Amino acid sequence: MKKFINDPNDVVAEALAGLAAAHPELRVDPAERYVARSDAPHAGKVALVSGGGSGHEPLHGGFVGAGMLDAACPGEVFTSPVPDQILAATKAVDGGAGVVHVVKNYTGDVMNFKMAAELAADEGVTVETVLVDDDIAVQDSTWTAGRRGTGATLLVEKIAGALAEEGGKLGEVAAIGREVNAASASFAYALTAGTTPAAGRPGFDLPDDEIEVGVGIHGEPGRRREKLRPARELVRSALDAILEAKPIDSGDRVIVLVNGLGGTPLIELYLVYGEVATVLAERGVEISRRLVGNYVTSLDMAGLSITVTRVTDEMLRLFDAPVRTPGLRWGA
């Protein structure tokens, strides 16, 4: 294993120390293991808290800031955060108007966020949960009952975060988060596996000419393995699957996310975005906004995911609202 690390056991703690040093506008609590806005809590504002295993950076810590998350709880690499950690973050950012938990649909995450929400309720903090399960590649997977949560998490956090920032109430913020998730579908390909610091070797092996079709962000198996094909064919297959799974039709407007999984360079992501734009234009689907980059990653995995979210005027307005986080920033 070749990585820029010290002791493999210290990677998450040391990366958090680096995040804290780099971003004075964030407050990192090394003992309770959460990242929060320095200016939280905001009295009367609904707070957003997310979290999950580390190794998906900038998700989630890199999306803490004005207009997006109030706090994030990073677990160990590919490991759910624990209930105490989530509870501490929830209480730290609660401004009295309730807290929305944005939870990717993995069994451990769901269980631990649920427990934290119950503990928070015991202490008088109302929590609403938005479950993200946008990955339409497989129905159940290694660590999931039901569909996995992947790229759409970013859009849920951005759009619900914007509504919270402008004063949306708890039920409204949770509702739009759920709407964004319901309107989203994602599909991923892996060329290589990521290597966790603890394991020291790739999570799976792929022959030199094969790809994993429908891979998960922890390297979970997808639908099948197949020979590598040209990008334009892979894009067409992914969009066929996405448009079959969600009712996205001619005349609809969408946000597209072409997301690198950590080891894929931007030149390939832009090439792929060009193919996505071509196919969606053929289908009469209008791309109103798009993001191209590494947002929801899987360590150093060479791979990418495509997320398509059918949007309303209100979602677009909230997507365009100012955001100021380490991983996503505009208008501020």
Place this chain on the structure above:
Amino acid sequence: MKKFINDPNDVVAEALAGLAAAHPELRVDPAERYVARSDAPHAGKVALVSGGGSGHEPLHGGFVGAGMLDAACPGEVFTSPVPDQILAATKAVDGGAGVVHVVKNYTGDVMNFKMAAELAADEGVTVETVLVDDDIAVQDSTWTAGRRGTGATLLVEKIAGALAEEGGKLGEVAAIGREVNAASASFAYALTAGTTPAAGRPGFDLPDDEIEVGVGIHGEPGRRREKLRPARELVRSALDAILEAKPIDSGDRVIVLVNGLGGTPLIELYLVYGEVATVLAERGVEISRRLVGNYVTSLDMAGLSITVTRVTDEMLRLFDAPVRTPGLRWGA
């Protein structure tokens, strides 16, 4: 070779098509091969033009936009843009106040930008050139006489671009660009080589436990190969080399760039930034601003570079000015 591409010969053209589709605020000329601000030229504004081989994305096309470059000329992968291409871009964005060429110090780039500047002069466009040669690892290298231009290019383009945006004159914009370069030093490590689409295999081989110390952004050899060491030792060695090469002392303020070379995940870059912050604090050097991410890459190379730029109040003010490009955005 596993990449998300179609024909290896079409990668640059197709990635540019994707960039154009993703960013309506940019104008991509597929025939002349340049990327320009859609709203260029601006009458009376000094224009900034850069360029170089492709494979370093977001550099340079991703840094075209308000507050940074007016145009960029991407060559083929790791290949200089040609004089005609640079000339076309220069004329396209000239607003009558002259054009600054930001040129990384590689023999082909220097020669072709020089020829383009002479051709532009023949057509009445005054060009000033800012040469970037911040990589202090080696004196001469595979494609360079003198030091190579790497991470500091981003800071030159940001700071000089901001001065141009607010009305700086040709001589002033070029002067601050040169000042930023002179105040900058970079040093890089590679864990693996990048693979060009044309070659189809890694540019060099490294044993499983070795790194290239002082690698260039095209995979050029550095100072030596050595066994992989913990990140904290690599950071200390790099900063020793940087602070020995440039007069950066206790009490100085700096901008730090911890830059991934394409295949290194953000969790490692933040861990490394934490080590950089520790070492510079020991030396009494104040980090006034920092960037952590993939900005000046080498395809899918696993590696990173550290750039340190000693700054003045004026440089910080210009660094903080609004910028709106695909690869760097704040305040707008």
